Amino acid sequence: MATTKIPEQKVILCGEYGVGKSSIFRRFTNNTFVTATDRQSTLGLDHFDKIYTVGDKTLKLQLWDTGGMERVASITSSYYKFAEAAILVFSLDNVSSFHTLSQHLLDVVTYAENAKIFLCGNKSDLEGSKPQVTDADIETFCEHCHNLISGTYKTSCKLGVGIEEMFTDIACHLVESNRSRLELQSMEKHGFKISPREEPTEDSCLC
Amino acid sequence: MDEEYDAIVLGTGLKECILSGMLSVSGKKVLHVDRNKYYGGESASICPLEELFSKFGAPPPDESYGRGRDWNVDLIPKFLMANGQLVKLLIHTGVTRYLEFKSVEGSYVYKGGKISKVPVDQKEALASDLMGMFEKRRFRNFLIYVQDFDGQDPRTWKDFDANTQNMQALYEKFGLDKNTQDFTGHALALYRDDDYLLQPAITTIKRIKLYSDSLARYGKSPYLYPMYGLGELPQGFARLSAIYGGTYMLDKPIDEIVIGEGGHVVGVRSGNEVAKCKQVYCDPSYVPDRVRKKGRVIRCICLMDHPVPNTKDALSTQIIIPQKQVGRNSDIYVSLVSYTHQVAAKGWFIAMVSTTVETDNPEQEIRPGLELLGPIKQKFVSVSDYYEPTDVGLESQIFISESFDATTHFETTCLDVLDIFKRGTGEEFDFSKIKHELGDEEQ
Structure with missing residues (x-):
């Protein structure tokens, strides 16, 4: 296969501690689920790339997890930088995780201005017959934020429901919005990543 | 907890x-x-701009400064050497994946009231206006010596033992005059004072090599600066x-x-x-x-709507004013970054002038640096103990x-x-x- 560069899109997970961001991350990376008691195993997880094909376009979704920084401190503003999409995650069985979303939304629009924003209600398996957060609540929230939200999803990491559909849909949105923007984006605006230097060949005199 | x-x-x-x-x-x-x-x-880099103004007790910025949150102003000015220790740490730890960088466009040194590009290779040495014709040749020979120098291979030492002989002796070996010594020691080897002259030459040789190796990595200058600030x-x-x-x-x-x-x-x-x-x-x-307390540092943040004059409109620059040029014991540093690094609103530049304090009137000490900048819209001075x-x-x-x-x-x-x-x-x-x-x- 030809090695043309596939556009890379940073996608970040935002939301309260314990709503299942790392579970979404884990489903995304290797489609597994661990229970709360195994939490320690999130150590060392940073971000993960996966390629999606939408029509004739391919793009690489690069999903980032918070690293648990939101537990007692705030997340660094760096986390948001260069993000093309942000998924605001709340737990369908926890109404307060839904109500704090506006704060997370504010962080996203402040630090990642250009990011598309998506809403994800996780733990749909715990929703039950009397949902803590109703569809009407979600709709109202979206209206209140002036339609900043590009898509809403319900997922269950435990059952593995809705995750893949969500990412495929996000990939569609990003391809759509990038079509025009990718061409406009001048290299000027961007810096570069530093990488290890290739071993110089004339290093033979080191011995 | x-x-x-x-x-x-x-x-x-x-x-x-x-x-x-x-x-x-x-x-x-x-x-x-x-x-x-x-x-x-x-x-930290201070964001938004309003916070910087209030930190220094100034009235809020007017609308000419653009959106406050487009600003990320460093309190301590520094650049990364492209081949230096921090870049190695960033790469080895993988932290580089969180960051993007830009090369600093220009590296200048001050001599006799004006600034000149720091010459680093033979070609630049011969074209530089810092030296006379004969001095250029001597400096070129010196650069070639440093480039070829290999601590493991005595043949490259040319009868000079850099481990025991001092830097002064090496300068004399190549017949470099005081001016050339000045910019070599301060703008290439990046020493803050002249103590290095009496130390073994090997350290200075390594520092000059770091400068030129860094320069070789991304061109233009040996310095890198991260997008969105330090x-x-x-x-x-x-x-x-x-x-x-x-x-x-x-x-x-x-x-x-x-x-x-x-x-x-x-x-x-x-x-x-x-x-x-x-x-x-x-x-x-x-x-x-x-x-x-070891000493005091003065740093002056200058917000400007233009680049530094005589730097070919570079959007980022470093200027070193060697101590002797202005009758001091430590160098004055000028650094400039701009909107292109996402640290200022469109069209704006942030210059920082800093030095180690030597007198009771530190603001007077950085005057030579400020005078290079042209009109300054807003100035914030801080003197801190270190x-x-x-x-x-x-x-x-x-x-x-x-x-x-x-x-x-x-x-x-x-x-x-x-x-x-x-x-x-x-x-x-x-x-x-x-x-x-x-x-x-x-x-």
């Missing part, structure tokens, strides 16, 4: 964040606390630490560092909570009784970093960090402990 940790790190300045990252990666249980609401301490650096290392299990707490005042029997640290108290620990790593502001630890920590297990000095790059920063790590853990940092499958599993 009421738990037991291997190490508690106080302050989220760059040095503390690098240490926190290194400790977490090494498997230590780390609690990282800052009394401020934001990451970065002294090495404040991104500590945050990158903080994330590394968090990814490896470090716990973060901001906005948490520290009331006491609790010392146990035998003078060892046993914990840290905030209000009536005590976190237990075996070691504390911190910046000088958390332990005023274990540091001493401290060094009086306790190396081997008994107390409290390991204290030095304040940031006036140098314009991070080489001394990294040396301090690596030294603290070694003192604290008894070993050199093992880069192989970083799980590189982090990146490998991306396939």
